[in-house]
Amino acid sequence: MDLKGRTAVVTGSSSGIGQELCTMLAQKGAAVYGFSRRRSVVEHPSFTWMxxxxxxxxxxxxxxxxxxxxxxxxxxxxxxxGFGLFGSIETLDPEAWNRLIATNLTAAFLCTRRVVSGMKEAGRGTIVNVASIAGKRGFRNGSAYCASKFGLNGFSEALVEELREEGIRVCSINPGSTGTEFFEHAGIEPKKLMKTGDVASLILTMIELPDDMLPDQVVVRPL
Ligand SMILES: NC(=O)c1ccc[n+]([C@@H]2O[C@H](COP(=O)([O-])OP(=O)(O)OC[C@H]3O[C@@H](n4cnc5c(N)ncnc54)[C@H](OP(=O)(O)O)[C@@H]3O)[C@@H](O)[C@H]2O)c1
Known part of the structure; x- marks a missing residue:
């Protein structure tokens, strides 16, 4: 996708991967809208925080x-x-579980349903779901987070089949540990970290592939 003159929405734009990606997309000429609760600071005239x-x-x-x-x-x-929620099954709070699923999974459904009809009319469009390695394999004390990200990958895989004939690309990126605020909120310590900008650049590369190439599942982890 050539980003010049295109309209992009990125959820979770106030920090980490989303914030870096917003800057990159705006620099490539897209009108970028970032959705987050906290103010998203992206220094570019074609960025708007909602x-x-x-x-x-x-x-x-x-x-x-x-x-x-x-x-x-x-x-x-x-x-x-998205955010992380980790703990043994007896300690997981049902309200926190519901908030996690609402943020990491249901929000993707609620946002996707608002963009698909316009993309169908145009005969093109790209949807990227930021899942996780935890959406590919189970981790100890990760039952809630893994469930949310496995769910997001299932959503992505099904949508690939539903939308590919309409010219719409649905892609899932599954990063391993990345140096964002994620771990401060999640309260766990990663062993190795990838750089936030490097993960955002990989997503940008996926987006910028020619419209007839579909990077439907990408997994990336620290070496
Ligand atoms: N960091 C990692 O190691 C890693 C690895 C694999 C996958 N991921 C995934 O990558 C994505 C981005 O995370 P990150 O690592 O960049 O962490 P981050 O720096 O903590 O960013 C998370 C973003 O999600 C937003 N968010 C959370 N709850 C929200 C809500 N209810 N409404 C709107 N926005 C909300 C936050 O914005 P507000 O708080 O301002 O609302 C923030 O902008 C997440 O889906 C995460 O699961 C991260």
Missing amino acids: QTDVTKQEEIDRAFDTVLRAHQRVDLLVNNA
């Missing part, structure tokens, strides 16, 4: 209504908002 809690459907819909009033359609959606 204060949005992706666990709330009405906030997602309001943000997309604004984007779609200004642009014909969304050409690129990156479902990136």
Whole structure:
């Protein structure tokens, strides 16, 4: 996808992978909208922050209504908002489980349903789901996080089949540990970390592949 003049939405744009990716997409000439609860600071004139809690459907819909009033359609959606929740099964709080699934999985559904019809009309579009290695294999004390990310990968795989004939690419990126705020919030210590900018660049590379190439599942981890 050539990003010049395209419209992009990135969820989870206030820090980490999403924030870096927003800068890169804007520098490539896209009009970029970042959805997050905290202010997203991306120093570029074609970036707009939309204060949005992706666990709330009405906030997602309001943000997309604004984007779609200004642009014909969304050409690129990156479902990136997410957080980690780790602990033994007896200690996992059901409310935290629900918040995790709402953020890491349901939000991707709620955002995707708002962009697909415009992409179908255009006969092209790209949706990137930021899953995780924890969406490919199970980790001790990771039952909640793994369930959310395995779910996101299932969502992606099914959508690939549903949308590929419409010219819409659905891609899943599955990073290992990356040096963002993620681990501060998750309360666990990674052994090795990839650089945030390197993971964001990989996502940019996937997006910029020719429209007839589909990087449907990419896994990347620290060496
Ligand atoms: N870091 C890693 O090792 C790693 C590895 C594999 C996959 N991932 C995935 O990569 C994605 C990005 O994470 P990151 O590593 O860049 O961590 P991060 O720096 O903590 O960023 C997470 C982003 O998600 C947003 N977010 C969380 N809950 C939200 C909500 N309810 N509504 C709107 N936005 C929300 C946060 O914004 P606000 O708090 O401002 O709302 C923030 O911008 C996540 O899906 C994560 O699961 C990370």
